[in-house]
Amino acid sequence: MDTKKITKMMKALSNPNRFEIFMEIYKSNQQANFEDEECFVYDVMQRLNIGAPTISHHLKELSNADLIITERRGKHIVARVNEETVSHLRDALILD
Amino acid sequence: MDTKKITKMMKALSNPNRFEIFMEIYKSNQQANFEDEECFVYDVMQRLNIGAPTISHHLKELSNADLIITERRGKHIVARVNEETVSHLRDALILD
DNA sequence: ATAACAATTCGATAATTATAGAAATGTAAA
DNA sequence: TTTACATTTCTATAATTATCGAATTGTTAT
Numbered sequence: 001m002d003t004k005k006i007t008k009m010m011k012a013l014s015n016p017n018r019f020e021i022f023m024e025i026y027k028s029n030q031q032a033n034f035e036d037e038e039c040f041v042y043d044v045m046q047r048l049n050i051g052a053p054t055i056s057h058h059l060k061e062l063s064n065a066d067l068i069i070t071e072r073r074g075k076h077i078v079a080r081v082n083e084e085t086v087s088h089l090r091d092a093l094i095l096d
Numbered sequence: 097m098d099t100k101k102i103t104k105m106m107k108a109l110s111n112p113n114r115f116e117i118f119m120e121i122y123k124s125n126q127q128a129n130f131e132d133e134e135c136f137v138y139d140v141m142q143r144l145n146i147g148a149p150t151i152s153h154h155l156k157e158l159s160n161a162d163l164i165i166t167e168r169r170g171k172h173i174v175a176r177v178n179e180e181t182v183s184h185l186r187d188a189l190i191l192d
Numbered sequence: 193a194t195a196a197c198a199a200t201t202c203g204a205t206a207a208t209t210a211t212a213g214a215a216a217t218g219t220a221a222a
Numbered sequence: 223t224t225t226a227c228a229t230t231t232c233t234a235t236a237a238t239t240a241t242c243g244a245a246t247t248g249t250t251a252t
Contacts, residue, residue: 003112011110016103026191054211056230075219075228090189095122150241152200171198171249
């Protein structure tokens with residue numbers, strides 16, 4: 001994993017709102033059976049009180065950094081954490 | 097560990113040059129016995145080809161994020177990685 | 193004390209970005 | 223095929239920041 005990719009992920013998680021969005025996605029993934037319409041933009045928007053265009057922007061950043069995977073399901077967007085990439089990032093912080 | 101602290105660390109590591117500096121510090125810590133004058137600004141400056149004021153700025157960011165600990169030793173600055181904080185950051189990425 | 197070197201602060205600038213409102217696009221139901 | 227709702231794109235703006243040159247401060251040796 002090269003510096004560029006790592007720092008891109010770090011940047012994606014460096015904005016508080018974006019980090020919260022990421023965590024919301026993770027939490028929704030945890031609890032929800034996948035048939036439910038969980039963790040789409042509209043939903044997160046309500047919870048975090050951020051405008052839709054901003055959420056959309058943040059989702060794209062997280063997605064570009066490969067930290068989440070998004071998928072359209074009807075009118076909604078469903079997002080899930082890309083566990084593999086996250087674990088790569090974690091590994092990059094193992095210094096010893 | 098709250099969002100603010102985590103995202104501050106993420107931001108500190110989100111700039112490629114700063115990330116490299118962090119890694120240089122870590123590597124120097126590894127190899128050098130602590131009597132040597134390793135990992136100070138001047139040294140890193142040479143290796144990464146960045147201006148001294150910029151290095152200084154980056155060191156402060158890393159330091160403010162608690163990722164490194166700096167100490168003046170004579171004319172030089174000695175830096176070392178704060179392993180404890182780094183491991184906290186790593187833990188924040190353990191999602192399961 | 194002064195010269196030499198290391199690091200920081202100051203001041204300025206260019207680039208990036210978080211955010212929102214307005215407009216556009218996609219999707220499903222009526 | 224309208225209507226309604228969800229998401230994205232466009233456009234603009236305010237805020238942040240990476241960077242450097244110049245000036246300053248701190249430290250050591252002469």
